[in-house]
Amino acid sequence: MESLELKEINKTFGSQTNLVHALKDVNFSAQSGQLTLILGPSGSGKSTLLTILGGLQRPTSGDVSINGKNINRLTSKEADNFRLNHIGFVLQSYNLVPYLTVAEQFALVNKVKRSGNLDQTVFDSYLDRLGITQLLAKYPGELSGGQTQRVAIARALYTNPDFILADEPTAALDSHRVDEVGQLFKDIAVQEDKAVVVVTHDLRLKNYADKIYQLVDGQINISEL
Ligand SMILES: Nc1ncnc2c1ncn2[C@@H]1O[C@H](COP(=O)(O)OP(=O)(O)O)[C@@H](O)[C@H]1O
Numbered sequence: 195m196e197s198l199e200l201k202e203i204n205k206t207f208g209s210q211t212n213l214v215h216a217l218k219d220v221n222f223s224a225q226s227g228q229l230t231l232i233l234g235p236s237g238s239g240k241s242t243l244l245t246i247l248g249g250l251q252r253p254t255s256g257d258v259s260i261n262g263k264n265i266n267r268l269t270s271k272e273a274d275n276f277r278l279n280h281i282g283f284v285l286q287s288y289n290l291v292p293y294l295t296v297a298e299q300f301a302l303v304n305k306v307k308r309s310g311n312l313d314q315t316v317f318d319s320y321l322d323r324l325g326i327t328q329l330l331a332k333y334p335g336e337l338s339g340g341q342t343q344r345v346a347i348a349r350a351l352y353t354n355p356d357f358i359l360a361d362e363p364t365a366a367l368d369s370h371r372v373d374e375v376g377q378l379f380k381d382i383a384v385q386e387d388k389a390v391v392v393v394t395h396d397l398r399l400k401n402y403a404d405k406i407y408q409l410v411d412g413q414i415n416i417s418e419l
């Protein structure tokens with residue numbers, strides 16, 4: 195069983211009159227086999243929480259553990275390797291390479307991570323469910339916001355990560371696509387036994403969640419389904 199855990203996490207930015215207390219004593223856990231949703235309004239600390247959870251930034255205090263092991267003890271090289279091999283990020287900025295086609299974005303992943311990526315048949319079925327099969331020859335500049343978002347989701351899934359961490363992955367999608375993406379994340383959690391964590395203000399994803407947290411002004415609480 196794979197797990198990600200935050201214990202008593204605090205994160206502050208700035209100092210004195212500019213001090214922002216973005217996360218306050220946050221306790222959180224996500225397990226494989228489940229889609230865990232963190233709901234919160236803009237500015238509540240969602241992106242800060244997700245990037246700390248995935249080791250992209252460090253907390254001011256508190257512990258992050260993966261499968262019970264504290265990641266503060268990893269060197270930055272070990273942390274980079276762990277992220278590459280185990281975590282799939284869908285970030286708000288998408289980070290597609292502008293001069294590569296959609297197909298080439300995925301081929302690039304093969305150069306960075308040479309093994310353990312999804313079989314073509316499985317990946318093709320995800321592309322189909324995300325409705326992007328017909329976009330493989332296009333460049334990012336030719337895609338709509340929703341198409342870009344779905345390509346970024348596919349790229350995160352391609353490395354077959356144990357943990358999928360997604361930041362507002364449905365913000366640019368219409369309701370029909372939200373249902374496709376919600377169901378795909380849910381199926382990947384349950385059928386592939388992955389831990390999927392989605393931070394969002396999109397209440398349309400509630401139907402697919404196994405566990406829901408609410409984040410308000412940096413404070414987290416578990417919530418009813
Ligand atoms: N790098 C940063 N420097 C200063 N303040 C930041 C930084 N990142 C986030 N914040 C602040 O922390 C709070 C939470 O931000 P964020 O995690 O981006 O919220 P959300 O993703 O829920 O909109 C906000 O007040 C934001 O302005």
Ligand SMILES: [Mg+2]
Pocket residue numbers: 240241242286361
């Ligand atoms: Mg955010």
